[in-house]
Amino acid sequence: MKKKLAAAVLSFSIIFTLGAASASADSKMDKVIDSAIGTKYVSGGVSTNGFDCSGFTMYVFNKIGIKLPHQSGSQYQMGTAIAKDEMRPGDLVFFNTSGKGVSHVGIYVGEGKFAHASSSRGVTISSLSESYYVNRYVGAKRIMSTDAYKEVAADSEDNDDVQ
Template identity: 70%
Template structure:
């Protein structure tokens, strides 16, 4: 019960912090991620019983019909590179948290924020502007096609680079 109340409170905070102008608000992607907020971190985890970072992104994308491998470095090899200032909800963002290349991944949700499975806090929303993530940011990849993006976010895009 406590976990559910915490998740509900965090979800409301996220909703208010993201704002209604976000491509993330009130979308399929929002609904999928919202249900995972507060889930514990579990090394190797791929379900709502517990996630690691790539297990989380793998789970989210499986719910929208896109298969991802269970390893952040392998996910980084997929899709099309996206500049940080061109991120859209549903893009994957990657970080070097180990000092040995890509070792962490999350899902961009709009307004400079991303959802991810933090090893210390479980599934949370963080800002790309946080000092920790700024220093470790490696890049982003767009996995979703234009049609899939529009389906899961409810937004119509005019981005030519969304495949």
């Protein structure tokens, strides 16, 4: 009897867990970013054979139907400037890593983190609170309209809350 009960509880917990996971499916943008994690850094790279920072953002946005130029400074000229506390997934975050203005870009993914092509680690997720990025942060830009955000960057359960 205990084995049957244990098997039933285990089966129920697996079904419950799988059901819960599918209810919070990643957005289209999350899936594109996740598929690129670990890709090596290549200067000038724009594909899963290797990315530079703006090549990575250009690739991700192209996969969701938005064209970006291949240069972080040019991407910085696009969109609407937004405050750090107003960022939502899909916003671009910019840094001055060279001492000569905007030289690095990533995609905000929520919870204080951003995806980017790091010259030392390849495509990775980093925290905006790491001192390296805090000291070099330039700003954030919103490229996507609210409708585009709802379609490609918001998790399915969050769509009803977006204004």
